[in-house]
Amino acid sequence: MRDYTYLNGARFTVCNLFRSLRFDIDRLDMSWVDGEKPEFTRGLRVVDNDEANTITVDGEDGDNLIYSLAYIFNKEDGADAFRAAIDEYLKVALETKEYLVTSQKKDPQGKPEVSESVLH
Known part of the structure; x- marks a missing residue:
């Protein structure tokens, strides 16, 4: 597996932080030399290996994920x-x-939307 990826034409180094049964969570860091600082420079990428879906989060969402x-x-x-x-x-x-x-809530019947052991 390569240790870099491209987003919007910029090269990011990838550091795998966590691998579960279904998901990979990677840290993305970019270095820039010339020009203006890009809008997205550092964040997290969540890869859903079952659904072939990738989500990139930064800022408050990235902090909440960590x-x-x-x-x-x-x-x-x-x-x-x-x-x-x-x-x-x-x-x-x-x-x-x-x-x-x-902040993840239970449904109206009181059943957890996430594993009960996670929240209690």
């Missing part, structure tokens, strides 16, 4: 439970665009 990964990591015992919880969290986060795990 916070949520750390939060879930501290709540789960064992690597397999952590990976399963991350998969459940990311399914909801990518659908709702709500990347802060503690």
